[in-house]
Amino acid sequence: MRRWLALMLLLLASTGQAMAANVEGLRLWQAPDSLRLVFDLSGPVEHKLFQLDDPERVVIDLHGAELEQALEAGTGDTWVRKVRSGRHSDGKLRVVLDMQRSVSSNTFLLEPNEKYGHRLVVDLTSESARQAEQDSLMEVVREAERNQKGELRDLIIAIDAGHGGEDPGALGASGTQEKDVVLEVARRLERRVAEAEGMTPLMIRDGDYYVALRDRIRKAREGEADLFVSIHADAFHDARAHGSSVYALSQNGATSEAARRLARSENEADLVGGVRLGDKNDTLASVLLDLSQTGAIEASLAVGREVLQRMGRVNDLHKSHVEQAAFVVLKSPDIPSILVETAFISNPSEERRLNSAGHQRRLADSMMAGIRSYFRENAPPGTVWAERDFGPDEHVVSRGETLSSIAREYRVSPQRLRTANGLNGDMVRAGVTLDIPAGGS
Ligand SMILES: [Zn+2]
Structure with a gap:
């Protein structure tokens, strides 16, 4: 804006x-x-x-x-x-x-x-601008290949800030627009991914403009993404509703009425954001082939569970399991795709937190921790992550350890460690599980 x-x-x-x-x-x-x-x-x-x-x-x-x-x-x-x-x-x-x-x-x-x-x-x-955009997608792919010598490539993480431009998304009582706060969180996640060894970010939306749902899928595919993360903020007429949730695609109906409601409202983004209806049929059809998406859905649920679990350390959870519904933006047949509802923008205290830089950072860090955890076990062959052990991103504090000793051990700055875990000072209790932020020192 x-x-x-x-x-x-x-x-x-x-x-x-x-x-x-x-x-x-x-x-x-x-x-x-x-x-x-x-x-x-x-x-x-x-x-x-x-x-x-x-x-x-x-x-x-x-x-x-x-x-x-x-x-x-x-x-x-x-x-x-x-x-x-x-x-x-x-x-x-x-x-x-x-x-x-x-x-x-x-x-x-x-x-x-x-x-x-x-x-x-x-x-x-403009044809030339379109070509330039195409080139920049290809550049991400080339960079992922170039980052590592030898045969191995980086994982490409597509980061999709929901809504944008003519579509503000959900609105908070004090005027916060979903499209703005989710872009902030997306940019923080982008930074984390860029800092991480063996990963390259691909921003699906990187400014205040609307991207049609099918174009979000297309960009992720052309950018050869290994994962698609769509970032949103929920709204509900009851201002008490709060907490983070993570969604995966469902082929056979939504897992709950709330998930169905949410998918319906998120899928309407094209109507709000302004996509010419005549364009819809053939292009959607060309992307949303009627392929079996079972494999991608299984993978989406797995990464979703990792992300949800980490988010539960920095925010209340709205639902303790990954929910499923027919979100258009998650319909890549071959890319694990999740939609993260970071919080309820319609809840005044969550709206406030969504605007706070510290909380945006914690949300991005927790998503990143979940992504790392997933790829430690599930990296596609040919990627750096499939071949190398990047170490844990969690640490259970034992007696006598301090925040700075742990920071030294994982070669991250104490400040990063504090931010990732919402801590102040140098004291940490034994038995507590800490997120180790990605990106080394
Ligand atoms: Zn949304």
């Missing part, structure tokens, strides 16, 4: 004409391979989009739309040089985007939801 605040243009709506749709605002969301413009409208509007070249322009005509204040702004963006608007001779409102690069375009209307009213979405994609 930060980066795009500067680009946010607020338009004053005309009040005079009851029949016309008013253009009330415009938001821009920049993804690595696309730029999305969202016009807020007081009602549905007839529109037409066309492109002109030399110089490159995208023109959007809105029929019967009103705009009190002319839309004119330089965006300082690398895609759009300028947005301007005017009244065409035949009465329609014309918005012109002066482009910095050649794009292909696509528009659709979105129905009102909890957060926004009627919207017109204009998606601009």
Whole structure:
């Protein structure tokens, strides 16, 4: 969001004409391979989009739309040089985007939801940006191969921050948006994975933009991920609901009504985030082949159990076992995939904790500990982790040990050890199990 605040243009709506749709605002969301413009409208509007070249322009005509204040702004963006608007001779409102690069375009209307009213979405994609994004996925794969000499490669951990852009996800009472806090946690997990020997992170979303559910799966597959971790925060109408949960895919119905409810709401992200419905069928079908996912589900449950157990040390657990439901984003037939609901953003004290850097770090560290624990036993052949013993990531404190002596033993800084375990000072009780954070010193 930060980066795009500067680009946010607020338009004053005309009040005079009851029949016309008013253009009330415009938001821009920049993804690595696309730029999305969202016009807020007081009602549905007839529109037409066309492109002109030399110089490159995208023109959007809105029929019967009103705009009190002319839309004119330089965006300082690398895609759009300028947005301007005017009244065409035949009465329609014309918005012109002066482009910095050649794009292909696509528009659709979105129905009102909890957060926004009627919207017109204009998606601009650029072949060169798409290629660059593709290259960056390949670069992750190459880096995973290059990191180790010899035949062995790194494990690739796909980290998926839920929602984004036009889809804020769940909302906390004091205004926290799920998309923001889960990105923070995702970035902390990314750092942990990057620091760990034999692992390479792959960020599925790395900014405030929406990624369609099927594209999240596609990116993980193209990036040859060994694991897919989708990070979310739950919400419930009862503010008392709290705790972390971990979900895996289910092929045969949800394990509980709550899991079914959650899968339904998470799967609606595409509707909220703005995915053109016409795109859905063929592309989803091409990804979600009707393959047997039994193997991937077994693996997902196994990694889910490890993660859930570690999360239970830093947060209450909402459910003490891994739940299952038909989450679209978990449907890779060959990549173990879990969805982590870090906490209930609808619970005021958990909302507060989700905003705290220390708690975000603890959540990321506990997920990392679970991931390490899983791969110690289950690394695919050909990976560094399959061949090397990376040592325990847990330590049961014996009498006479101090936090600094344990930190020395595992070559991590005492501060890291404290943070990972939510401790202060140097005292640790004998018998307590400590998480040893990944990444060495
Ligand atoms: Zn979510």
